Amino acid sequence: xxxxxxxxxxxxxxxxDGPDLRALGRVFWERVIAASRAExxxxxxxxxxxxxxxxxxSLFVNQRWAVMxxxxxxxxxxxxxxxxxxxxxxxxxxxxxxxKNENFPAExxxxxxxxxxxxxxxxxxxxxxxxxxxxDRISLFHLHRPxxxxxxxxxxxxxMHDIDDAAASLFAAGGPSRAELRRxxxxxxxxxxxxxxxxxxxxxxxxxxAVRDASYATMHVTPERDGSYAxxxxxxxxxxxxxxxxxxxxxxxxxxxxxxxxxxARDIDVGALPAGYRADRRCSVQLPCGYPVQYVHLxxxx
Numbered sequence: 232x233x234x235x236x237x238x239x240x241x242x243x244x245x246x247x248d249g250p251d252l253r254a255l256g257r258v259f260w261e262r263v264i265a266a267s268r269a270e271x272x273x274x275x276x277x278x279x280x281x282x283x284x285x286x287x288x289s290l291f292v293n294q295r296w297a298v299m300x301x302x303x304x305x306x307x308x309x310x311x312x313x314x315x316x317x318x319x320x321x322x323x324x325x326x327x328x329x330x331k332n333e334n335f336p337a338e339x340x341x342x343x344x345x346x347x348x349x350x351x352x353x354x355x356x357x358x359x360x361x362x363x364x365x366x367d368r369i370s371l372f373h374l375h376r377p378x379x380x381x382x383x384x385x386x387x388x389x390x391m392h393d394i395d396d397a398a399a400s401l402f403a404a405g406g407p408s409r410a411e412l413r414r415x416x417x418x419x420x421x422x423x424x425x426x427x428x429x430x431x432x433x434x435x436x437x438x439x440x441a442v443r444d445a446s447y448a449t450m451h452v453t454p455e456r457d458g459s460y461a462x463x464x465x466x467x468x469x470x471x472x473x474x475x476x477x478x479x480x481x482x483x484x485x486x487x488x489x490x491x492x493x494x495x496a497r498d499i500d501v502g503a504l505p506a507g508y509r510a511d512r513r514c515s516v517q518l519p520c521g522y523p524v525q526y527v528h529l530x531x532x533x
Contacts, residue, residue, distance in 0.1 A: 234436070235338060236453025236460030237331040237390070238288060239307040239346075243314065244296045244384075249322030253281060253294045259317065260292060267301050267310030272438075275428040279445040284428050289440050289449045291466075298466060302451060304338060308346040312353065320354050325520055326374040331390055331491070332367060334458035343370040357519060361526040362512060367392065367491055369526070378521035383445070385496035386466040387474045391487035394461050398485045399454035403435040412437065417480045421473070422448055422465075444468070461485055471500060479505040487531065494525045507532055 245252065257274075264271060264285060275282040283290040288300040297314070301307045311328060328350060330343040347358050355375045362368030369390070401407055401415065409429045413419055418427070422441050425448060429439035437452040448465040463481055465474070478492065482505050490508075504510055504527070512528040 244325040393488035395486035
């Protein structure tokens with residue numbers, strides 16, 4: 232059985248006059264998760280965040296923003312539309328919906344184009360593609376509304392294909408303990424002060440959430456030989472140096488053959504490329520919704 236590790240994602244940000252997303256409560260967020268065809272495995276909290284580890288990836292909820300990521304055959308668009316039925320669009324400062332190109336697109340219940348058509352019935356937005364329209368890419372739809380992001384409002388995504396066989400073998404049931412996996416991945420050192428919640432799936436696979444105040448990080452590994460994939464994301468309140476160390480550290484351990492890196496930030500430059508990788512494609516754009524975005528497609532050097 233083949234499992235789709237590549238992910239769909241949404242992020243919304245509401246204004247100070249909008250609803251307190253965290254106060255909507257677990258029962259509401261369970262409805263969003265169920266509409267997406269996922270389930271809650273565990274729940275972690277900080278002073279400013281609720282972090283839900285899901286059967287298919289993760290959900291993070293702050294008072295003013297929420298980020299949800301799902302993999303497999305999930306229908307994240309249904310979860311997002313469930314949320315938009317509760318949150319009046321006039322309260323939205325930002326909305327971003329993404330889909331990574333799938334390894335097994337014929338197995339999906341919808342396409343990015345179909346998802347966007349449904350979103351356009353609710354909100355005015357624009358879409359674009361980062362990467363190769365016929366290859367590795369991130370398709371993105373955003374609310375078409377001017378917005379000035381906070382200085383701390385930064386996101387780093389590292390999406391890795393064809394990870395090293397030796398690294399993939401770590402993520403099977405009966406393998407290293409969760410604490411040992413975090414040590415080998417370097418996450419304890421890369422994410423100081425974070426509290427972790429992670430899970431090793433049977434027969435294989437790994438998911439992790441981490442929170443520190445309003446900052447979050449999440450990692451998901453699908454180690455199947457056909458279509459192996461790993462993703463890492465961190466958001467809110469990190470510095471360029473931390474982003475660079477994290478990317479370099481994870482690439483050094485997982486050794487993917489190729490990876491997409493996407494950075495949303497005003498004050499962070501992805502800078503020099505990590506050792507052992509070259510840039511096949513790169514670009515920087517200013518989205519009409521206010522976010523400067525940097526994209527790099529990395530290829531492992533022989």
